[in-house]
Amino acid sequence: MSELLIRARALVAGWERPATAPLEFALESGRILGLTGANGVGKTTLLSALAGRARVFSGVLEKRPGLRLALQTQDVPPVEGVPLSGRELLALTGAADDGLPPWLVGRLDDRLDHLSGGQRHYLTLWAVLQAPADLVLLDEPTNNLDAAGVDHLASALRRLAGSGTGIVVVSHDHEFVEAVCDQVIVLREAGDVV
Amino acid sequence: MWSDLFLLPFLTGLGLALVLPVLGCFLRLRDEWLAALAYAHVAAAGALLALVSSLAPALGGMAAAALAGVGKRLLARRLAGGAAFALLLLGGWAVAVLLAANQPLAERLGHSLFDGQLYFSGTAQLALVAPWVFFAGLALAILSRHLLLARVYPDYFSARHLRAWPVVFGFDLVAALTLALATMTMGVMGGFALVFVPAWIAFRRARSWRSGLVLAAMIGLVGYVAAFLLALGMDQPFGPVLALLLIAVGLIIA
Numbered sequence: 001m002s003e004l005l006i007r008a009r010a011l012v013a014g015w016e017r018p019a020t021a022p023l024e025f026a027l028e029s030g031r032i033l034g035l036t037g038a039n040g041v042g043k044t045t046l047l048s049a050l051a052g053r054a055r056v057f058s059g060v061l062e063k064r065p066g067l068r069l070a071l072q073t074q075d076v077p078p079v080e081g082v083p084l085s086g087r088e089l090l091a092l093t094g095a096a097d098d099g100l101p102p103w104l105v106g107r108l109d110d111r112l113d114h115l116s117g118g119q120r121h122y123l124t125l126w127a128v129l130q131a132p133a134d135l136v137l138l139d140e141p142t143n144n145l146d147a148a149g150v151d152h153l154a155s156a157l158r159r160l161a162g163s164g165t166g167i168v169v170v171s172h173d174h175e176f177v178e179a180v181c182d183q184v185i186v187l188r189e190a191g192d193v194v
Numbered sequence: 195m196w197s198d199l200f201l202l203p204f205l206t207g208l209g210l211a212l213v214l215p216v217l218g219c220f221l222r223l224r225d226e227w228l229a230a231l232a233y234a235h236v237a238a239a240g241a242l243l244a245l246v247s248s249l250a251p252a253l254g255g256m257a258a259a260a261l262a263g264v265g266k267r268l269l270a271r272r273l274a275g276g277a278a279f280a281l282l283l284l285g286g287w288a289v290a291v292l293l294a295a296n297q298p299l300a301e302r303l304g305h306s307l308f309d310g311q312l313y314f315s316g317t318a319q320l321a322l323v324a325p326w327v328f329f330a331g332l333a334l335a336i337l338s339r340h341l342l343l344a345r346v347y348p349d350y351f352s353a354r355h356l357r358a359w360p361v362v363f364g365f366d367l368v369a370a371l372t373l374a375l376a377t378m379t380m381g382v383m384g385g386f387a388l389v390f391v392p393a394w395i396a397f398r399r400a401r402s403w404r405s406g407l408v409l410a411a412m413i414g415l416v417g418y419v420a421a422f423l424l425a426l427g428m429d430q431p432f433g434p435v436l437a438l439l440l441i442a443v444g445l446i447i448a
Contacts, residue, residue: 051352053349071353075348083399088404109402110401
């Protein structure tokens with residue numbers, strides 16, 4: 001049985017000043033919400049507000065008490081020069097390696113800074129995705145991924161949602177969002193939301 | 195050789211030779227390796243200040259380093275970008291040199307701290323260092339996961355509604371006090387060499403974090419024992435011998 005994880009009512013978020021149009025949505029467990037729109041409409045800001053990083057200027061953001069969040073940002077984890085293996089990275093967040101794509105399974109004992117950019121991105125994304133959480137927030141997760149990576153990510157998100165986790169995906173990749181998400185909100189600057 | 199005269203200093207330094215390289219790995223992880231020099235200079239100044247005030251130098255050094263660790267966190271916003279460690283280093287060095295220059299009592303200890311002479315350590319020093327090394331190792335093991343998370347996923351704490359400051363504050367305190375004890379035991383640069391070089395090699399050569407910690411500790415241990423025997427056999431100050439030995443090892447295998 002699904003339960004409500006977050007609900008936004010006339011939510012306006014920002015950092016120094018309001019940066020998003022008022023927004024209404026609700027997300028239940030096991031559902032995937034896509035946030036898309038042009039650059040600068042506040043997709044990342046909205047995701048940051050859901051994570052408690054950005055400010056809520058007006059409206060209401062309700063979260064289920066005790067909600068466990070996992071957040072993937074566009075920042076590249078600074079692991080250059082650090083002797084941290086992929087397996088250790090997964091252990092840090094409590095993520096399981098079951099279901100990893102074959103092109104990563106054999107590289108788990110390598111240092112992260114010895115992996116390619118795409119491999120490292122997927123592994124750091126996986127560490128967030130598979131961490132114990134009720135709600136997973138993803139910011140442009142398909143960046144740096146090739147077609148095989150995008151396909152694998154889409155399957156992984158559907159499996160994760162099937163296990164009851166709620167997911168919010170911010171992406172400029174309309175095709176990916178349409179294929180994966182149960183509900184999609186297109187953010188617009190003028191304040192009208194589709 | 196293994197009379198109390200040398201055995202006590204050897205055992206005192208041995209524990210530090212294991213824990214300082216591990217601490218160095220975490221300082222390097224946080225891009226704070228300069229902290230080792232900063233805390234060491236502040237501890238030296240605190241020890242000399244305590245000496246001229248008729249207090250125990252070791253306690254003065256530890257208190258000064260602990261205050262520096264706490265103060266750095268309180269002034270974090272104003273002293274961002276590594277400025278805190280540079281200012282602590284300069285301040286500690288200036289106070290220590292001025293005290294040594296103007297107080298005959300402080301001059302001898304000052305030379306010992308900056309020359310890196312290990313052989314003055316006795317029972318009291320070992321009684322301080324041994325439990326602290328055990329505690330510091332335990333504290334680093336407990337803080338390890340969160341220190342790594344803070345580096346790789348800085349948003350982890352806010353997303354999980356966890357407070358990061360106890361981890362950072364606890365680490366700063368452990369680092370400051372460990373380096374203060376190291377400074378009192380093997381001098382400013384002897385301690386710094388054990389913090390910096392093994393961690394630098396481990397970060398270049400290790401295949402994982404865990405193996406990096408083991409590699410750093412092993413380099414510290416072997417380097418320390420070799421430097422102790424060399425310095426003793428050649429009747430040279432310990433700190434410079436250790437530093438040169440570790441530099442040579444680093445240039446060969448890093």
